Amino acid sequence: MANPNQEIKYTKLFIDNKFVDSVSGKTFQTINPANKKVLADIAEGDKADVDLAVEAAERAFKRGSVWRNLDASGRGKLIYKLADLVERDMYILANLEALDNGKTFKSACGDIFHSVGCLRYYAGYADKITGKTIPADYGFFAMTRREPIGVVGQIIPWNFPLMMLIWKWGPALAAGCTIVLKPAEQTPLTALYIAALSKEAGFPDGVINVIPGYGPTAGHAIAAHPNIRKVAFTGSVEVGQIIMETAAKSNLKKVSLELGGKSPLVVMDDFDVQQAAKIAHEAVFANHGQSCIAASRTFVHENIYDEFVKHARDLAKNRSVGNQYEDVVQGPQVDEEMYGKVLSYIESGKQQGAKVETGGNCIGNSGFFIEPTVFSDVTDDMKISTEEIFGPVQSILKFKTLDEVIERANRTNYGLAAGIITNNIDVAFTYAKAIEAGSVWVNCYAAVVPQVPFGGYKQSGTGRELGENGIELYLETKSISIKLPTIS
Known part of the structure; x- marks a missing residue:
């Protein structure tokens, strides 16, 4: 239930299924906006920490790894388990969200209820990602496979911290990707707590990594990293433009943006x-x-x-x-x-x-x-x-x-x-x-x-989260063509 004295257990970076200090040893403060009091000192990640997180995510995505060998239904079971744990710890998470963000405890509970539903939606989607067979010309048998993009970077805002994390984790995990996520520096507490829940749920080492820090350092390192194949961002138009430019200059990584509005x-x-x-x-x-x-x-x-x-x-x-x-x-x-x-x-x-x-x-x-x-x-x-x-x-x-x-x-x-x-x-x-x-x-x-696509026209962003469109953001399409023998 509501507890303004909620214990804050996790304040370090989460890399390769371990909570660790930042390489620099630096920390930053997160405060309660209702009284301006410091809630905790949080490990401050930057490029060196993002590099370590990407290395862990690459190992987890490597061919033959535990995560890559897991059946699609196995991924779904892990996401279901995470949803169950979020539901179990709903009040802990709601208290952390309320303290860190300033939203009312009741509103925070509503956000987490939505998040549990979103996780369960994508848990059910994991074994329903299918390709097609195609009636190709010139005597070929053609088909498509849908495959995970690989290591993805995710940068989330402070207004709906846990919900925005789930919107990105759900489809990325269902698709089979591995994750390096940066929460907003104003609201890191729920991201770190749910990282601990992901380990409890049984996700293999390196699949999920959480790097608190600032946009110009940790965020930039994610957008610029040559081994991150896709970055997803929710936030302002100005920062979205920087991320798109940085991603283009680094390795032309895929970018999805959910930006502002004047609705x-x-x-x-x-x-x-x-x-x-x-x-x-x-x-x-x-x-x-x-x-x-x-x-x-x-x-x-x-x-x-x-x-x-x-x-x-x-x-x-x-x-x-x-x-x-x-x-x-x-x-x-x-x-x-x-x-x-x-x-x-x-x-x-x-x-x-x-x-x-x-x-x-x-x-x-x-x-x-x-x-x-x-x-x-x-x-x-x-x-x-x-x-x-x-x-x-x-x-x-x-x-x-x-x-x-x-x-x-x-x-x-x-x-x-x-x-x-x-x-x-x-x-x-x-x-x-x-x-x-x-x-x-x-x-x-x-x-x-969760079932209905969400995203914007014009400068409100590119791509659609939620629904089947959300999972498309984390998939590649591979075409396979086989020459058939000629039948006389």
């Missing part, structure tokens, strides 16, 4: 306004607004705009904020950098003429708390309407026609997610077809489940 949620005037406001509220304020899919552009039809703004204001005013172990729905922002960034966006909204309906300030100085903030009278050219805020800020814009709002919603470099609230099925399908986004939700939001 539009359109509210039509044929839907119950109060209910629509509730959907829109959770769409932007969930996880303290620290979500790449946050519906931070709320487009509301002019016929219901004033009424919607009133409901949105009341919902935000009543949104409870506090310590992650209190009976609240919003905790602190993850760290001082993000705290300052969100406050600067709020200030820009005020300066550019948007109306603060509620919020707009920090809360106290003991932690990184920000009031749930609602802006009305927002225009398309304002900074709060064009840039990703990644905080508890809702911008409400007015529109008149469906064609107009589709054009405005698409007027962005992002394309991760979008939503529409309407009772008109024709309107819903017209919008869903026209909007440039990887996920479109109708009369709901953030319906993210």
Whole structure:
């Protein structure tokens, strides 16, 4: 259950199924963003440690190794076992996540419940990776094999630390790859704990390696390593561009990127306004607004705009904020950098003429708390309407026609997610077809489940995680052709 004094057992690098100090001996601190107190000193990995992790992962992937000789169903059993252990230790992991990230304990439990389901989905997929036989011309019998890429690098963000780890481990392990993962420096605790669970589950030495550290050092070493064949990254567009460039210059390794968003949620005037406001509220304020899919552009039809703004204001005013172990729905922002960034966006909204309906300030100085903030009278050219805020800020814009709002919603470099609230099925399908986004939700939001692909258009990334698309990211296709004898 909830335990703000949860013991922190694992603080070292995890290489070749062992917890070890970094080669340099350096450490960094991870803090509780609710009170700014140090939780633990974490071993700081860099290039030398990534090199050791890659060597271990290469040995594990080598032809004839325990991992390579394991049947596909055997891989599935190990992933199932890991899922069982995560479920067994759900409250320990939720406490570590809440302390390290600042999200509420209840929210952290929800993340882990989702993660268990995702692991089990890919555990069941391990022995269902199949090739094809192909009716080839010129007297050949042709077939394809699906084979694991090899050693993969994975770099995950701080907003959903355990969930993003599972999104990447599940398909990579099901495919038969070996892993070198760097958790975000703000939130390393759950990654290290689940590394210990992977050893308990029985994964062979070197299959899973976890290197906490900083992006410019450990992250760069992963992206640049010549023996890593694929890198998967979730985070900002700016860092994604650096990773893609680095990967291209090193060895043209495959790259998948899940990046930022400035997602539009359109509210039509044929839907119950109060209910629509509730959907829109959770769409932007969930996880303290620290979500790449946050519906931070709320487009509301002019016929219901004033009424919607009133409901949105009341919902935000009543949104409870506090310590992650209190009976609240919003905790602190993850760290001082993000705290300052969100406050600067709020200030820009005020300066550019948007109306603060509620919020707009920090809360106290003991932690990184920000009031749930609602802006009305927002225009398309304002900074709060064009840039990703990644905080508890809702911008409400007015529109008149469906064609107009589709054009405005698409007027962005992002394309991760979008939503529409309407009772008109024709309107819903017209919008869903026209909007440039990887996920479109109708009369709901953030319906993210293991079976359904997730990823973005434009600068929101490349590739799709989850579902069968997720496993494709970790597979190569090999074509085999056999000359058949001529039958006279």
